[in-house]
Amino acid sequence: MDPSGVGGFDFAADPALNATEAEIFWRPECCSSVVMLDAHPALTSMLAYAPQNWPDLRSRRTTSDGDYVILGARRREHRLWLPGPPAPGAALSALIPVDKSTQTRSAATLRFLRHVNGSSPGAAKIDDKRFSEMLCALDGHLAKASYRDIAEQLFGHERLNREPWKTSSIRAMTIRLVKGGIALMRGGYRKFLTK
Structure with missing residues (x-):
């Protein structure tokens, strides 16, 4: 060579x-x-x-x-x-x-x-930022905060007000993050543990 x-x-x-x-x-x-x-x-x-x-x-x-x-x-x-x-x-x-x-x-x-x-190629993966966002969303949900309040904490007031809340992509993302956090709390976190 x-x-x-x-x-x-x-x-x-x-x-x-x-x-x-x-x-x-x-x-x-x-x-x-x-x-x-x-x-x-x-x-x-x-x-x-x-x-x-x-x-x-x-x-x-x-x-x-x-x-x-x-x-x-x-x-x-x-x-x-x-x-x-x-x-x-x-x-x-x-x-x-x-x-x-x-x-x-x-x-x-x-x-x-x-x-x-030794991780399986098909093993569940999640990046640190998304994991953190899910846990924050879960904390807000458990504290009885509204989706809008959770979104404001995660993404900030300015970003939240760029589009109407009912049709906002931020609203949909916040709902997914809350659902993801609930799934983690109910045992979904086990998918991310190494054997």
């Missing part, structure tokens, strides 16, 4: 294998679903560099520009690139450039982290 791009390939492959046997290790700039990880000694990370311990390790190749790792198979495949490579056990952080691939690379990184942490 020639980093200058002259006569090289955009992927690393073992030249001793034929094309049907060889694993292809895509360079991250050519494939936005490649997860980029790097050592970051200043961080305390929940992920340490130990590919031999990651589930479903399929293939690994070390080249002059870093480590290429493939985990899983078919639709549950995870392709990783680590410059260096890092020292064994080094704390890792994800590298996600802010460019046209940001969304794809972020999603691939989250899928990889769920895979390494």
Whole structure:
């Protein structure tokens, strides 16, 4: 693999294998679903560099520009690139450039982290902001506040008054948040617990 791009390939492959046997290790700039990880000694990370311990390790190749790792198979495949490579056990952080691939690379990184942490791909997911909004909406509901009062606390007076309350998207969202909070209270929170 020639980093200058002259006569090289955009992927690393073992030249001793034929094309049907060889694993292809895509360079991250050519494939936005490649997860980029790097050592970051200043961080305390929940992920340490130990590919031999990651589930479903399929293939690994070390080249002059870093480590290429493939985990899983078919639709549950995870392709990783680590410059260096890092020292064994080094704390890792994800590298996600802010460019046209940001969304794809972020999603691939989250899928990889769920895979390494043993979370099922079909497991329930909720972001922190929505979870917090549901709990606040539930608190308001339990305190007998009206939907309008709850919405004002969550979204502010100015945003609430931009459209008529009866047909407002904020009203519909507030009702959904209250219902979501009630569902969490009635045991729905169990879907988000790791085993």
